[in-house]
Amino acid sequence: QQQVKQSPQSLIVQKGGISIINCAYENTAFDYFPWYQQFPGKGPALLIAIRPDVSEKKEGRFTISFNKSAKQFSLHIMDSQPGDSATYFCAASNPNTGNQFYFGTGTSLTVIP
Amino acid sequence: ETGVTQTPRHLVMGMTNKKSLKCEQHLGHNAMYWYKQSAKKPLELMFVYNFKEQTENNSVPSRFSPECPNSSHLFLHLHTLQPEDSALYLCASGDQGASYEQYFGPGTRLTVT
Numbered sequence A: 001q002q003q004v005k006q007s008p009q010s011l012i013v014q015k016g017g018i019s020i021i022n023c024a025y026e027n028t029a030f031d032y033f034p035w036y037q038q039f040p041g042k043g044p045a046l047l048i049a050i051r052p053d054v055s056e057k058k059e060g061r062f063t064i065s066f067n068k069s070a071k072q073f074s075l076h077i078m079d080s081q082p083g084d085s086a087t088y089f090c091a092a093s094n095p096n097t098g099n100q101f102y103f104g105t106g107t108s109l110t111v112i113p
Numbered sequence B: 001e002t003g004v005t006q007t008p009r010h011l012v013m014g015m016t017n018k019k020s021l022k023c024e025q026h027l028g029h030n031a032m033y034w035y036k037q038s039a040k041k042p043l044e045l046m047f048v049y050n051f052k053e054q055t056e057n058n059s060v061p062s063r064f065s066p067e068c069p070n071s072s073h074l075f076l077h078l079h080t081l082q083p084e085d086s087a088l089y090l091c092a093s094g095d096q097g098a099s100y101e102q103y104f105g106p107g108t109r110l111t112v113t
Helices: none
Strands: A004-007 A009-012 A018-025 A034-039 A045-050 A056-059 A063-066 A072-077 A085-096 A102-103 A107-112 B004-007 B010-013 B018-025 B031-039 B044-050 B052-057 B064-070 B073-079 B087-093 B102-104 B108-112
Touching: A004 A085, A004 B102, A009 A018, A018 A085, A018 A107, A034 A063, A045 A056, A045 A063, A045 A072, A045 B087, A045 B102, A072 A085, A102 B044, B004 B087, B010 B018, B018 B031, B018 B087, B031 B073
Parallel strands: A009 A107, B010 B108
Antiparallel strands: A004 A018, A018 A072, A034 A045, A034 A085, A056 A063, A063 A072, A085 A102, A085 A107, B004 B018, B018 B073, B031 B044, B031 B087, B044 B052, B064 B073, B087 B102, B087 B108
């Protein structure tokens, strides 16, 4: 059973546009929600993360929106650039299982000039 | 660089071979992880070591054998693998108890022929 569901599987956005990736979860025990960015040939790199006590976190062009009641969170990339083209993974951490991470299936983002 | 290195970066092995993957972290973390990354699937947690003690083994087949001689080094010993074991194997480190963050290495691309 997949603990974290991510959509869309792939996304194409024009340069300067907004990229939006969504994730949903069921387990209310999750208490930490990171987003990872992965370029070809590299390991995932932590991009931004949020805890459920806040509804939004912004770091530069990247924003996480968190809806605790709906058990959903999303990544918004403002002013998307070709250099943002990568695969993005959401994840959720469960403190009851040693903070084990449960990952989404990933979204391949392509930003076209 | 994330401070987590993995060798080799690419490995091709036959089903009867024995090989080992190596991971080293230079971040002073107390926990290390092995993940398997296959196309269109969530990252699968395989093993967790916390202060050199294995704390998680997610029903991984015995043909995968981890070893953690100290908190900076982690190995994954491979023997009699199957073609479906071909994947990207990622190592990560983190500071359990102090932070939820995990830092990934670049991975080893394994092909089993």
